[in-house]
Amino acid sequence: MHSRSVSCASLILAVTLAVTLAAACGPKQPPVARPVPPPGNTSAPTDATPAQPVVATTPAVVRDTPIVPAPAMSEDPMASRTIDDLNRESPLQAVFFEFDADELSSGARGGLEANATILKKYPTWLVTIEGHCDERGTAEYNLALGERRAVAAKSYLVSLGIPAERFRTVSYGKEFPFDPGHDESAWAKNRRAHFVITGK
Amino acid sequence: MMMRHLVLPVCAAGTLMASLALVGAAPPSPLTRQAGQQQPEVSLTISGEPGARPRYAVPDFVVRTTDADSAAAARVMGAVLWDDLAFEREFYMVPRDTYRSIPAARSVQDVPFDRWREIGADALVVGSVEMTGATTFRVEVRLFDVKSRRSVMAREYTGSLSNPRLYAHAAADDIHQQQRALRGVARTRLAFSSDRDGERVTGTVQQRDVKEIYIADYDGAYQRRVTVTHKLNIMPSWSPDGRAIAYTSYRRDFQDIYISLIYQGTLENPTGGTTQNWLPVWSPDGTRLCFTSNRDGNAELYIMNRDGSNVTRLTNNPAIDTTPTWSPSGTQIAFTSNRGGTPQIYIVDVDGLNLIKITSEAYCDRPTWSPAPFNEIAYTSRTGPGYDVKILDLASGERRQLTFGEGSNESPSYAPNGRHLAFMSTRTGKRQIFVVGRDGQGLKQITTVGNNYTPDWSK
Numbered sequence: 001m002h003s004r005s006v007s008c009a010s011l012i013l014a015v016t017l018a019v020t021l022a023a024a025c026g027p028k029q030p031p032v033a034r035p036v037p038p039p040g041n042t043s044a045p046t047d048a049t050p051a052q053p054v055v056a057t058t059p060a061v062v063r064d065t066p067i068v069p070a071p072a073m074s075e076d077p078m079a080s081r082t083i084d085d086l087n088r089e090s091p092l093q094a095v096f097f098e099f100d101a102d103e104l105s106s107g108a109r110g111g112l113e114a115n116a117t118i119l120k121k122y123p124t125w126l127v128t129i130e131g132h133c134d135e136r137g138t139a140e141y142n143l144a145l146g147e148r149r150a151v152a153a154k155s156y157l158v159s160l161g162i163p164a165e166r167f168r169t170v171s172y173g174k175e176f177p178f179d180p181g182h183d184e185s186a187w188a189k190n191r192r193a194h195f196v197i198t199g200k
Numbered sequence: 201m202m203m204r205h206l207v208l209p210v211c212a213a214g215t216l217m218a219s220l221a222l223v224g225a226a227p228p229s230p231l232t233r234q235a236g237q238q239q240p241e242v243s244l245t246i247s248g249e250p251g252a253r254p255r256y257a258v259p260d261f262v263v264r265t266t267d268a269d270s271a272a273a274a275r276v277m278g279a280v281l282w283d284d285l286a287f288e289r290e291f292y293m294v295p296r297d298t299y300r301s302i303p304a305a306r307s308v309q310d311v312p313f314d315r316w317r318e319i320g321a322d323a324l325v326v327g328s329v330e331m332t333g334a335t336t337f338r339v340e341v342r343l344f345d346v347k348s349r350r351s352v353m354a355r356e357y358t359g360s361l362s363n364p365r366l367y368a369h370a371a372a373d374d375i376h377q378q379q380r381a382l383r384g385v386a387r388t389r390l391a392f393s394s395d396r397d398g399e400r401v402t403g404t405v406q407q408r409d410v411k412e413i414y415i416a417d418y419d420g421a422y423q424r425r426v427t428v429t430h431k432l433n434i435m436p437s438w439s440p441d442g443r444a445i446a447y448t449s450y451r452r453d454f455q456d457i458y459i460s461l462i463y464q465g466t467l468e469n470p471t472g473g474t475t476q477n478w479l480p481v482w483s484p485d486g487t488r489l490c491f492t493s494n495r496d497g498n499a500e501l502y503i504m505n506r507d508g509s510n511v512t513r514l515t516n517n518p519a520i521d522t523t524p525t526w527s528p529s530g531t532q533i534a535f536t537s538n539r540g541g542t543p544q545i546y547i548v549d550v551d552g553l554n555l556i557k558i559t560s561e562a563y564c565d566r567p568t569w570s571p572a573p574f575n576e577i578a579y580t581s582r583t584g585p586g587y588d589v590k591i592l593d594l595a596s597g598e599r600r601q602l603t604f605g606e607g608s609n610e611s612p613s614y615a616p617n618g619r620h621l622a623f624m625s626t627r628t629g630k631r632q633i634f635v636v637g638r639d640g641q642g643l644k645q646i647t648t649v650g651n652n653y654t655p656d657w658s659k
Contacts, residue, residue: 136582139435140654143522148498148499169454169476169494170476171478176409
């Protein structure tokens, strides 16, 4: 409903006929005793509609039109969040790898299948798949390893029916560890394909 | 015989890199070197006692004018020249505090040779600084053989004092060349990646440290930032002419190759497009770059012209192929591949033929081919929890280790004369750049602030 009110307001500004506004905003609009052009017709006013009075009355229409918010329960919380909010508590789960490996474990496949379900539900989302490595291995080699992890995750998602065009892959090697520790528990968290939503 | 004091060698007037100008700055102001006199070169090599290196003394430079700039520069130059000469270990450098009491020579006739003989100096470097204009200076450097009291080398450098260390570096390179036929590295630089400025990447994922490209003189002085992207910029590679740095940058949020022309402040993106390209390394002649790309779906090596044209594929294997390095002749590439199961070093001709595997250790990575005359490859080898730098002599097949488990030691890069290597080590905690002789001696820490890694030594 919020976006509805915005579109109404912009219509007021864009359209020179108050009658068009009345049609767009439906029954809450007071009746107007002028001939009504076909809906959606935003071309030049008819002879019977002088331009001057329309401009004068437009602000009054805005003030007099209360906008009723839509009930909250009908909203999809995922769809209404900003991309930043989505990525902070991402619905797309990271998947993890063994040392110096890019093979998908059964656990990783399960995670990607869950991600595929979400991506099918939100078919407009665009996603960057980041490949990450633990601190072992050199910065240089890990760029290639991270790339393979990202590509492995993407390939599996594509095999599950998600169009490849929705993905971009990037490798950060060992540059951006999620856990700064220097033990296996940290390394295990850092060997991952990480999902970042970049468009919706 | 005493007349020989005034015999000065002829040397061609050359242009030396003077000030270090960076992004958007003017090209370096020329520091010119002039012949002292138009006399034939008299090449005299100063020797030490039998079996010993010649002992060199470098007192403070003399100030010939009363301006403060000259005085300040003179203090710097003597110390820097001493360090530069000590670096290559061709000479025994007599500690400077042992000859503070010996009076400075204001002219050739004034040199108290007896005093210098008393402290056992074989060679004496006498330098002077003089203001010749509002912003111009003349620096004179003479090398004396103390035993024969001969001037065996004289050089005159003119320019600004924006970087007084540069005069000392130029004199050190000239002394190494004249006395040892050695190409010194005092005017070379190190490029590396650093998070020292503590900035964070902008974008949708927070808490990620910016890494930008920085450069420093070979001795760690004049550390300056090259890139300002607020993104990740890693693995720089100097062009052979020292005027450009190619590197891997995430300016567009994925890894791609950029070239910064550091004296012009301009940027090139030879691979520009949507494919991912990383780890560029210049061919020895500077006309081509070898790099890793996933443009065909897998990390493979490619070679392209500097402007991005004429891309040819070098490797074709479902495994990882990455971290290329050129042979000094430009005819071969060494690289890392895990095609045998673990990462190991391979060599292939630039036409893709004659592939050979040269390592069979636990995990070998990031080869760097030495410059001639050495024929060896330094690489990173897993030796425990971390890595050590090892060197493989290609002719003999012998291996030697440069570091021994103090932290992790990675990313070796040779000095252009092959006598030192820069590398990254975690031995002091964070990742820092170190320089060490190719025999493992003379370790020196170059960086201290933040994390600094993937060094590349200019050519």
